[in-house]
Amino acid sequence: MTTEDVLLTADADGVRTLTLNRPKAYNSLTVELKERLLAALRAAAADDGVRAVVITGSGKAFCAGQDLKEHVGLLQAGDSAPLQTVSKHYNPIVRTIVEMPKPVIAAVNGPAAGAGAAFAYASDLRIAASSANFLMAFANVGLGPDSGASWSLQRLIGYGRAAELMLLARTVDADEALRLGLVGEVVPDEELAARAQKIAAKLANGPTVAYAKIKSTLSAAAESTLEEALAAEDAAQSALGATADHAEAVEAFVTKRKPVFQGK
Known part of the structure; x- marks a missing residue:
């Protein structure tokens, strides 16, 4: 370079x-x-x-x-x-x-x-x-x-x-x-x-898969009705709830340690 x-x-x-x-x-x-x-x-x-x-x-x-x-x-x-x-x-x-x-x-x-x-x-x-x-x-x-x-x-x-x-x-x-x-x-x-x-x-170092969903739901909500925003949030939470990052965050909370996110 x-x-x-x-x-x-x-x-x-x-x-x-x-x-x-x-x-x-x-x-x-x-x-x-x-x-x-x-x-x-x-x-x-x-x-x-x-x-x-x-x-x-x-x-x-x-x-x-x-x-x-x-x-x-x-x-x-x-x-x-x-x-x-x-x-x-x-x-x-x-x-x-x-x-x-x-x-x-x-x-x-x-x-x-x-x-x-x-x-x-x-x-x-x-x-x-x-x-x-x-x-x-x-x-x-x-x-x-x-x-x-x-x-x-x-x-x-x-x-x-x-x-x-x-x-x-x-x-x-x-x-x-x-x-x-x-x-x-x-x-x-x-x-x-x-x-x-x-x-x-x-x-x-954070849950980048969650960040992607935050960005997309915010964009969608800016142009949607309340019901549409609620539906988008529900879909995002359902998807994120099944991620390794969410499981890691829950386990880290229970064991009182800092989570290590992988963006998955």
Whole structure:
């Protein structure tokens, strides 16, 4: 692996960390980076050895969103590929994050804008560095939201706030993001990587099969009636009750020891 790689991958304690690595361009998303990220997320989802995923950025930014320089250059060259990037890249990336059968943590190390911010919104947990901020700037360039932001952002902070941030294209700093519930925690910049790894490692040591069911039932309940949510919970509990992890947790409780989960 070289420093020229646009996406860096590191594994430790069951955690796979994916680092967007175009620091001079604020980790803006080129076709190459989008394709690499999508492939890496799919690989992490399919790898039983990966029990939690961290997404972060190198340098001073998390992700500035679409690389507009490449976008404009391709359009001027008569290439229509940029017009398909939402369906070809952004939608599959967000779908893979949301449907990942293991926890995904966004370690937001700096500014996150557009699709970059949407990737963080789609993650299960968001930890922000003090220097982080979030910007939905689509309206500034005459566009609407993409990358699932219309779906994820209002689930985090409510319709009214989501509309405000999108219509006014207003930057939200880390402290306000914490107040709004956009992130769960803000830490000093120099502590972010270690904090994200600690939380991810804790999750990786937990009952990951249960985490997958928690994610799926929450997603289902967000769009269902009470009866449908109750049915989904019942189905999930029935399946989880037969898992080795649940049996291990019960035995550990009875014998007064710490359970050792295997994600099975």
